[in-house]
Amino acid sequence: MLGECLENVRKNVPLVHNITNYVTVNDVANVLLASGGSPIMSDEPEDVEDITSICGGLNINIGTLNQQTIKGMFTAGRKAAELGHPILLDPVGAGASKLRTETAVKLMDEIKFTVIRGNISEIKTLALGSGTTKGVDADVADAVSDETLDSAVRFVKEFAKKADTIVAITGAIDLVSDGDKCYVIRNGRPEMGRITGTGCQLSGLTTAFVVANPDNKLEAVAAAVCTMGLAGEIGWSRMQEGDGNSTYRNRIIDAIFNMDGETLNKGAKYEIR
Amino acid sequence: MLGECLENVRKNVPLVHNITNYVTVNDVANVLLASGGSPIMSDEPEDVEDITSICGGLNINIGTLNQQTIKGMFTAGRKAAELGHPILLDPVGAGASKLRTETAVKLMDEIKFTVIRGNISEIKTLALGSGTTKGVDADVADAVSDETLDSAVRFVKEFAKKADTIVAITGAIDLVSDGDKCYVIRNGRPEMGRITGTGCQLSGLTTAFVVANPDNKLEAVAAAVCTMGLAGEIGWSRMQEGDGNSTYRNRIIDAIFNMDGETLNKGAKYEIR
Amino acid sequence: MLGECLENVRKNVPLVHNITNYVTVNDVANVLLASGGSPIMSDEPEDVEDITSICGGLNINIGTLNQQTIKGMFTAGRKAAELGHPILLDPVGAGASKLRTETAVKLMDEIKFTVIRGNISEIKTLALGSGTTKGVDADVADAVSDETLDSAVRFVKEFAKKADTIVAITGAIDLVSDGDKCYVIRNGRPEMGRITGTGCQLSGLTTAFVVANPDNKLEAVAAAVCTMGLAGEIGWSRMQEGDGNSTYRNRIIDAIFNMDGETLNKGAKYEIR
Numbered sequence: 168m169l170g171e172c173l174e175n176v177r178k179n180v181p182l183v184h185n186i187t188n189y190v191t192v193n194d195v196a197n198v199l200l201a202s203g204g205s206p207i208m209s210d211e212p213e214d215v216e217d218i219t220s221i222c223g224g225l226n227i228n229i230g231t232l233n234q235q236t237i238k239g240m241f242t243a244g245r246k247a248a249e250l251g252h253p254i255l256l257d258p259v260g261a262g263a264s265k266l267r268t269e270t271a272v273k274l275m276d277e278i279k280f281t282v283i284r285g286n287i288s289e290i291k292t293l294a295l296g297s298g299t300t301k302g303v304d305a306d307v308a309d310a311v312s313d314e315t316l317d318s319a320v321r322f323v324k325e326f327a328k329k330a331d332t333i334v335a336i337t338g339a340i341d342l343v344s345d346g347d348k349c350y351v352i353r354n355g356r357p358e359m360g361r362i363t364g365t366g367c368q369l370s371g372l373t374t375a376f377v378v379a380n381p382d383n384k385l386e387a388v389a390a391a392v393c394t395m396g397l398a399g400e401i402g403w404s405r406m407q408e409g410d411g412n413s414t415y416r417n418r419i420i421d422a423i424f425n426m427d428g429e430t431l432n433k434g435a436k437y438e439i440r
Numbered sequence: 441m442l443g444e445c446l447e448n449v450r451k452n453v454p455l456v457h458n459i460t461n462y463v464t465v466n467d468v469a470n471v472l473l474a475s476g477g478s479p480i481m482s483d484e485p486e487d488v489e490d491i492t493s494i495c496g497g498l499n500i501n502i503g504t505l506n507q508q509t510i511k512g513m514f515t516a517g518r519k520a521a522e523l524g525h526p527i528l529l530d531p532v533g534a535g536a537s538k539l540r541t542e543t544a545v546k547l548m549d550e551i552k553f554t555v556i557r558g559n560i561s562e563i564k565t566l567a568l569g570s571g572t573t574k575g576v577d578a579d580v581a582d583a584v585s586d587e588t589l590d591s592a593v594r595f596v597k598e599f600a601k602k603a604d605t606i607v608a609i610t611g612a613i614d615l616v617s618d619g620d621k622c623y624v625i626r627n628g629r630p631e632m633g634r635i636t637g638t639g640c641q642l643s644g645l646t647t648a649f650v651v652a653n654p655d656n657k658l659e660a661v662a663a664a665v666c667t668m669g670l671a672g673e674i675g676w677s678r679m680q681e682g683d684g685n686s687t688y689r690n691r692i693i694d695a696i697f698n699m700d701g702e703t704l705n706k707g708a709k710y711e712i713r
Numbered sequence: 714m715l716g717e718c719l720e721n722v723r724k725n726v727p728l729v730h731n732i733t734n735y736v737t738v739n740d741v742a743n744v745l746l747a748s749g750g751s752p753i754m755s756d757e758p759e760d761v762e763d764i765t766s767i768c769g770g771l772n773i774n775i776g777t778l779n780q781q782t783i784k785g786m787f788t789a790g791r792k793a794a795e796l797g798h799p800i801l802l803d804p805v806g807a808g809a810s811k812l813r814t815e816t817a818v819k820l821m822d823e824i825k826f827t828v829i830r831g832n833i834s835e836i837k838t839l840a841l842g843s844g845t846t847k848g849v850d851a852d853v854a855d856a857v858s859d860e861t862l863d864s865a866v867r868f869v870k871e872f873a874k875k876a877d878t879i880v881a882i883t884g885a886i887d888l889v890s891d892g893d894k895c896y897v898i899r900n901g902r903p904e905m906g907r908i909t910g911t912g913c914q915l916s917g918l919t920t921a922f923v924v925a926n927p928d929n930k931l932e933a934v935a936a937a938v939c940t941m942g943l944a945g946e947i948g949w950s951r952m953q954e955g956d957g958n959s960t961y962r963n964r965i966i967d968a969i970f971n972m973d974g975e976t977l978n979k980g981a982k983y984e985i986r
Contacts, residue, residue, distance in 0.1 A: 189462040189735040190469055190481050196736055196909035201958050206909065207806070208736050211779040217810030233484040233508060235779060260480070264490030361697070363469035363479065405955050409678050411697025412474050413690040417959040424907070424957025462735040463742055463754050506757040506781060533753070537763030634970070636742035636752065682951050684970025685747050686963040 169435050170428025172380045172390035177203035181378035184222040184247070185371055186210045186240050188230025188259065191364025194416065195226075195371040201424040202394070204375035210236040215243035224252050224281075224378035226371050229270055230259035237270055244278035253281040253377040253384070257370040261285065262292035275330065281377055282388055284335040284370050287311055287319070294326040311340045320349050320440050333388050335373065337366060341396065343389045350389040353436040354396025356403045361412045365419070369395045372423070393435035398422035400434065442708050443701025445653045445663035450476035454651035457495040457520070458644055459483045459513050461503025461532065464637025467689065468499075468644040474697040475667070477648035483509040488516035497525050497554075497651035499644050502543055503532035510543055517551035526554040526650040526657070530643040534558065535565035548603065554650055555661055557608040557643050560584055560592070567599040584613045593622050593713050606661050608646065610639060614669065616662045623662040626709040627669025629676045634685040638692070642668045645696070666708035671695035673707065715981050716974025718926045718936035723749035727924035730768040730793070731917055732756045732786050734776025734805065737910025740962065741772075741917040747970040748940070750921035756782040761789035770798050770827075770924035772917050775816055776805035783816055790824035799827040799923040799930070803916040807831065808838035821876065827923055828934055830881040830916050833857055833865070840872040857886045866895050866986050879934050881919065883912060887942065889935045896935040899982040900942025902949045907958045911965070915941045918969070939981035944968035946980065 182205045187195055192208060199206040209218040212235065219225050225247040227240050247254050256278075258271035271293055275283075283293065287309045311319045319342060327334040328346030336342045341352040359365045373391040380387035402418030455478045460468055465481060472479040482491040485508065492498050498520040500513050520527050529551075531544035544566055548556075556566065560582045584592045592615060600607040601619030609615045614625040632638045646664040653660035675691030683691075728751045733741055738754060745752040755764040758781065765771050771793040773786050793800050802824075804817035817839055821829075829839065833855045857865045865888060873880040874892030882888045887898040905911045919937040926933035948964030956964075 188481070190465050190479075192736050193466060193739060193909060197959055197962070200907045200909060206736075207809070208734070208777050209806075209810070210777065211812065213780070214778065214810050214812040217812070218806070221809055231481050231483065232487065234486070260482075260491070263480070263494055264482070264487050266484065266487045266490070361473045363466060363473060401955075409674075409691075409694060409698060411694030413470055413693035413697070416470070417690065417963065418955075420959035421955060421957030424959070425955060461754070463738050463752075466739060504754050504756065505760065507759070533755075533764070536753070536767055537755070537760050539757065539760045539763070634746045636739060636746060682947075682964075682967060682971060684967030686743055686966035686970070689743070690963065 168432050169386065169390035169393055170432035172376055172383065172387045173394060173426065173431050174428040175379040176375050179379040180205055181224060181375045182207060182222045183224050183226055183371060183374045183378065184209065184219045184243065185226045186236060186243060187226060187228035187367060190230060191367040194364050194368050194420065197420050198368040198423060199371050199375055201420050202372055202375055206371065210239040212238040212242050215239045216246045219243045219247045220250065222252065224374045225254045226374040227255065227274065228257040228259055228367055228370055229267055230367060232267065232270055240274060241277060244274060248278055253374065254278060255282040255284060255370055255374045256280045257367060258285050258289045258293055261289040268292055280332045281384065282333045282335060282373055283330065284337065284373055286338055286366065287336050290326065290334060290336050311336060311338050311342060316340065320351065324349055333385055335388055335392060337369060337392065341392050343392055345385045348385065349440045351438050351440055352389065352392050352396065354393050354400060356399045358403060358415060359399045362416045365395065389437065390431065393437060394423060394426060394431055397431060397434040398426065441705050442659065442663035442666055443705035445649055445656065445660045446667055446699065446704050447701040448652040449648050452652040453478055454497060454648045455480060455495045456497050456499055456644060456647045456651065457482065457492045457516065458499045459509060459516060460499060460501035460640060463503060464640040467637050467641050467693065470693050471641040471696060472644050472648055474693050475645055475648055479644065483512040485511040485515050488512045489519045492516045492520045493523065495525065497647045498527045499647040500528065500547065501530040501532055501640055501643055502540055503640060505540065505543055513547060514550060517547060521551055526647065527551060528555040528557060528643055528647045529553045530640060531558050531562045531566060534562040541565055553605045554657060555606045555608060555646055556603065557610065557646055559611055559639065560609050563599065563607060563609050584609065584611050584615060589613065593624065597622055606658055608661055608665060610642060610665065614665050616665055618658045621658065622713045624711050624713055625662065625665050625669060627666050627673060629672045631676060631688060632672045635689045638668065662710065663704065666710060667696060667699060667704055670704060670707040671699065714978050715932065715936035715939055716978035718922055718929065718933045719940055719972065719977050720974040721925040722921050725925040726751055727770060727921045728753060728768045729770050729772055729917060729920045729924065730755065730765045730789065731772045732782060732789055733772060733774035733913060736776060737913040740910050740914050740966065743966050744914040744969060745917050745921055747966050748918055748921055752917065756785040758784040758788050761785045762792045765789045765793045766796065768798065770920045771800045772920040773801065773820065774803040774805055774913055774916055775813055776913060778813065778816055786820060787823060790820060794824055799920065800824060801828040801830060801916055801920045802826045803913065804831050804835045804839060807835040814838055826878045827930065828879045828881060828919055829876065830883065830919055832884055832912065833882050836872065836880060836882050857882065857884050857888060862886065862897065866897065870895055879931055881934055881938060883915065883938065887938050889938055891931045894931065895986045897984050897986055898935065898938050898942060900939050900946060902945045904949060904961060905945045908962045911941065935983065936977065939983060940969060940972060940977055943977060943980040944972065
């Protein structure tokens with residue numbers, strides 16, 4: 168059950184090394200702490216091998232990549248792979264610039280990722296070498312909806328199989344697949360898109376879930392996605408008149424802080440295809 | 441009317457490229473989302489041309505400049521200018537260090553800015569090559585008050601005309617001029633100075649407003665300044681016993697999230713000189 | 714009395730130069746503003762001398778160090794020392810990587826620090842050249858508790874004397890010593906460890922307290938530590954059902970914003986050994 172995956176994070180306190188963007192990094196750290204995990208940030212190439220060695224997993228997010236941090240990503244990724252740590256790639260803005268697309272593709276070539284998490288546009292870029300990324304949000308035309316669900320499920324399964332990794336595509340409907348099974352998840356609120364970094368937060372969270380559930384990785388990713396979405400629902404239910412996206416950000420992280428396995432089991436809305 | 445400028449942001453969802461400091465960048469992103477805009481951050485010289493090309497405007501803030509991001513500012517600025525995008529300069533700390541002053545001055549020399557927004561000390565540095573910046577806050581002796589208003593209005597008009605740009609000087613009284621007209625704005629609360637980055641947030645917001653109101657740029661800047669100040673007033677009115685500057689930060693962004701054109705029209709306090 | 718140290722921060726509005734990590738930098742800025750101080754951030758080697766010259770003190774935090782910011786730390790540190798400014802070192806993650814340990818040790822060799830603040834593991838690394846840092850949190854086996862208090866007090870006094878600096882070790886029980894006296898402080902809440910950056914915030918705050926109390930530095934450091942811990946207690950008392958670590962973060966900073974000297978005097982829990 169998904170709830171057990173969350174409980175395992177709280178029990179095991181996974182230490183996660185994050186090379187992530189400076190826009191949402193504080194929220195990533197607080198979400199990791201809310202879930203029961205523990206964050207470390209380090210992107211300097213000379214520092215990352217030591218840091219990743221004391222961690223249980225690595226979260227690579229290219230949201231504000233630069234030439235130095237790109238070196239750090241490759242160095243940390245190779246070391247984490249050597250140590251058998253779970254590694255997640257969040258290809259923020261792949262498709263929006265040549266550097267982002269190339270960096271994400273090269274990272275995939277050189278490093279065996281455990282999970283790749285992005286919006287449909289970013290994942291399409293990685294899968295097809297195309298896609299029309301509008302900044303860091305999924306292009307609306309490419310959104311996963313009930314109308315496009317069948318083809319989207321086919322797509323994510325194929326890409327996961329081809330890339331030999333777990334792929335999580337998040338949006339109005341979230342898809343999580345290892346190439347064989349596909350979780351179709353309907354938690355979350357549209358207003359989460361009005362907060363910066365809910366995707367980045369989910370990537371940090373997902374890394375912690377996978378580290379804490381080594382024998383159950385696909386379910387762990389699905390549990391992390393449901394946790395974030397359910398927290399968005401719980402957080403929204405606590406909004407009061409006059410509250411907006413800044414307070415909503417706090418309430419989502421608070422909801423993760425307070426969530427237990429039973430709540431997740433009851434609130435998770437998914438089917439497996 | 442100013443309210444229409446805000447409604448246009450919500451309708452047009454302007455995508456804004458921000459090269460901004462890592463201190464307040466998260467709030468800048470959330471303020472842009474609160475207003476109905478959409479933020480992207482990228483400062484790597486090899487990345488910025490592609491990113492700025494898919495955006496509608498560029499916000500350059502030198503708050504934590506370094507040699508690499510300075511290169512990014514020039515590269516992005518030239519590209520945005522070539523594409524005819526609105527470009528804003530926030531010369532954080534101009535006057536406080538040689539590097540900041542020189543960078544701001546060189547940026548003005550090479551790039552045609554649509555708007556320059558800063559406190560009186562920073563703007564004086566750019567205008568006169570002098571000023572006594574105390575960190576990133578306006579020197580009190582140079583504050584715009586009722587006593588100094590006439591000369592300050594004269595100053596901002598002259599500088600706007602000379603620099604051929606819209607200039608926004610923000611403080612207890614805000615001035616927005618294109619060299620011809622000058623908005624004298626009295627929204628806001630003194631407690632906003634106890635939050636880091638309300639100026640940086642306003643710069644992001646102003647860029648979005650100008651992108652969404654291409655035929656009405658002066659009014660758009662004034663509308664952004666009134667929106668931020670009015671949000672400061674609304675946010676303060678929601679403060680409860682025991683709340684302080686951290687909660688106030690959230691309430692201001694929340695107030696922008698919830699503001700509509702009518703509220704802005706009713707709450708904006710300004711005269712045109 | 715400790716309360717006077719806080720009142721002096723509010724009166725003197727110390728300007729603090731921070732070279733700190735990008736994870737918690739926004740909270741460091743808002744905590745400084747909450748206390749009555751004023752923050753500036755700058756890490757570019759060409760910028761830091763000018764910036765530190767207009768400030769009253771320097772806060773060096775190696776949490777996300779890189780080769781460029783390390784240069785900035787040394788350059789700023791030498792300049793601040795030359796000007797006689799108080800300088801604080803927060804050796805985040807010393808012991809967790811070679812680069813962090815070496816950087817912290819070299820900084821101590823070259824720059825005379827007024828205060829060094831870290832967890833027991835980091836301080837032990839600096840003192841003994843050993844320790845088992847688990848990321849940025851103190852190793853549990855090395856925690857300062859009632860059982861280990863005598864030896865810990867001995868240790869902090871010896872290290873402070875040897876390093877000729879004030880040393881603050883923070884954890885469940887906080888120790889502040891100049892080598893002669895040792896404050897044993899029992900403010901705070903264990904839940905503060907579930908927020909990222911309460912240590913970083915305390916380092917910024919401590920720098921402001923020392924700048925504002927030049928003739929009373931040991932007491933100033935103890936006052937800053939008590940302020941942070943007491944704010945954690947007050948913030949926790951304001952938590953409502955459903956609140957979590959993100960809201961708690963805001964409430965702690967809010968509590969500092971609202972704290973006066975009398976509240977600190979009444980709430981501070983310490984003995985001097």
